[in-house]
Amino acid sequence: xxxxxxxxxxxxxxxxxxxxxxxxxxxxxxxxxxxxxxxxxxxxxxxxxxxxxxxxxxxxxxxxxxxxxxxxxxxxxxxxxxxxxxxxxxxxxxxxxxxxxxxxxxxxxxxxxxxxxxxxxxxxxxxxxxxxxxxxxxxxxxxxxxxxxxxxxxxxxxxxxxxxxxxxxxxxxxxxxxxxxxxxxxxxxxxxxxxxxxxxxxxxxxxxxxxxxxxxxxxxxxxxxxx
Amino acid sequence: xxxxxxxxxxxxxxxxxxxxxxxxxxxxxxxxxxxxxxxxxxxxxxxxxxxxxxxxxxxxxxxxxxxxxxxxxxxxxxxxxxxxxxxxxxxxxxxxxxxx
Numbered sequence: 001x002x003x004x005x006x007x008x009x010x011x012x013x014x015x016x017x018x019x020x021x022x023x024x025x026x027x028x029x030x031x032x033x034x035x036x037x038x039x040x041x042x043x044x045x046x047x048x049x050x051x052x053x054x055x056x057x058x059x060x061x062x063x064x065x066x067x068x069x070x071x072x073x074x075x076x077x078x079x080x081x082x083x084x085x086x087x088x089x090x091x092x093x094x095x096x097x098x099x100x101x102x103x104x105x106x107x108x109x110x111x112x113x114x115x116x117x118x119x120x121x122x123x124x125x126x127x128x129x130x131x132x133x134x135x136x137x138x139x140x141x142x143x144x145x146x147x148x149x150x151x152x153x154x155x156x157x158x159x160x161x162x163x164x165x166x167x168x169x170x171x172x173x174x175x176x177x178x179x180x181x182x183x184x185x186x187x188x189x190x191x192x193x194x195x196x197x198x199x200x201x202x203x204x205x206x207x208x209x210x211x212x213x214x215x216x217x218x219x220x221x222x223x224x225x226x227x
Numbered sequence: 228x229x230x231x232x233x234x235x236x237x238x239x240x241x242x243x244x245x246x247x248x249x250x251x252x253x254x255x256x257x258x259x260x261x262x263x264x265x266x267x268x269x270x271x272x273x274x275x276x277x278x279x280x281x282x283x284x285x286x287x288x289x290x291x292x293x294x295x296x297x298x299x300x301x302x303x304x305x306x307x308x309x310x311x312x313x314x315x316x317x318x319x320x321x322x323x324x325x326x327x
Contacts, residue, residue: 079299082263086238088321092270092294129293133300137293143271150291152298157277157285222290222312225251225275227283 052141054125055148060171061104061191062121070104072118076130077103080120083128083138095138096124106193111164113154117193119168129193131166139168145217146170146209147194157224158201165196165204165221172212179206235262235325242322246311252322254307259326264307265297267321272314276322278305 056062072080077100087093099121107117116132128138131152139148149167157163165178169192176194177184180202187196187207198204203224209217236259242252264276264287275290276298286305287298290312309322 082299083295083297088240088267088323090267090319090321092318093267130299135289135291136297136299137291137295138270139293140270144292148271148292150289150293150296152289152291153285153287154300155286157288222273224288224290225277225285225308225310227279227285 052143055127055139055141055168056121056125058142058170059119059121059127059168059192061106061193062102062119062127064104064191066102066104069108070118072100072103072120072130073132076116076118076132079130079136080118080128083136092140094124095126095128096122098122098128104191106168107188107190107195110188110190110195111197112199113161113164113197115164115195117166117190117195119193127168129168134164134166142168142170145219146173146211147176147207147217147219149194149207149219151204151221151224153224158203162198162200163203163224164198165207166194167207168193169209173209174212175210177208177210178204179208180204184208236260236327238323238325239327240321240323241307242309243320245317245319246314247317248311248313248315251308251310254324256306257327258304258306260301260303261305261307262301262325263297263299264309264324265295265299265322266309267295267323268311269314269316269318269320270294272316273312274314274320275310275312277308277310278302279308280305 103120105118120128126138126140130136135152147167151165153163176187176189178196187194206220241254266274268274273292274296277288278286289298307324
């Protein structure tokens with residue numbers, strides 16, 4: 001079972017929240033994170049669990065032999081290095097020392113744009129990722145279940161290159177699906193990482209992780225913003 | 228995305244403080260070249276960043292639980308936004324870009 005930290009949580013088998021809002025730019029966003037436990041019983045976690053180990057400990061690919069293809073291209077290395085520059089003071093902002101020589105390429109030539117996803121561990125157990133031509137950032141824990149994830153659109157939102165869904169996965173994740181227009185579409189699942197590109201202007205409404213032993217966790221996603 | 232010969236301008240903070248979920252924070256209504264857009268926030272909660280061009284089209288949108296949530300690539304002429312999607316912690320956030 002995954003336990004969230006939101007209001008009106010229902011016990012054990014289904015816990016979640018739904019909300020919506022209109023922003024100053026006319027943005028309507030609804031968000032939900034819902035976790036289900038199937039036949040597999042899982043240790044409860046929260047988004048801010050101090051008990052969750054550093055994410056670097058859960059990424060087995062970081063302990064696999066390192067190949068030449070795991071080296072960061074120059075531009076990706078510069079992007080990752082920028083994460084440690086001019087870090088504002090504040091709890092949890094410091095990524096630690098980036099261990100660029102320990103990078104791994106977890107996915108190659110995936111999605112509509114044929115991108116690569118690299119990760120870099122840090123001295124304090126965080127894992128920073130970079131998608132070639134795409135976003136970057138650092139994760140500290142699997143604090144809300146077996147996935148950490150994001151979405152992006154590299155050009156005009158809703159046209160050109162479609163929205164992509166990506167993230168890192170614990171070792172007990174056997175499959176990842178994007179839910180688009182109510183249908184589950186399989187994501188590419190590589191070494192502790194997944195990626196899925198939608199088609200056209202479609203966007204994913206949820207991401208689903210299937211676990212070894214038959215359980216699954218569903219994360220509902222907010223719709224993209226509107227200008 | 229428009230690569231350009233614009234001068235690379237210094238980083239500045241366009242939004243900071245404590246926030247509630249479902250909030251968007253615009254840079255002031257100014258358009259400029261931007262080298263990147265990033266939001267520092269409580270890790271594990273979802274934040275987003277994006278550019279908006281003069282035709283009111285969103286570009287380079289990313290939404291993630293990573294800290295920072297960062298779009299590291301430039302755009303020729305746009306204003307900037309960050310958004311708190313589900314961060315209920317009240318942790319101080321900082322949204323930064325270049326171009327004033």
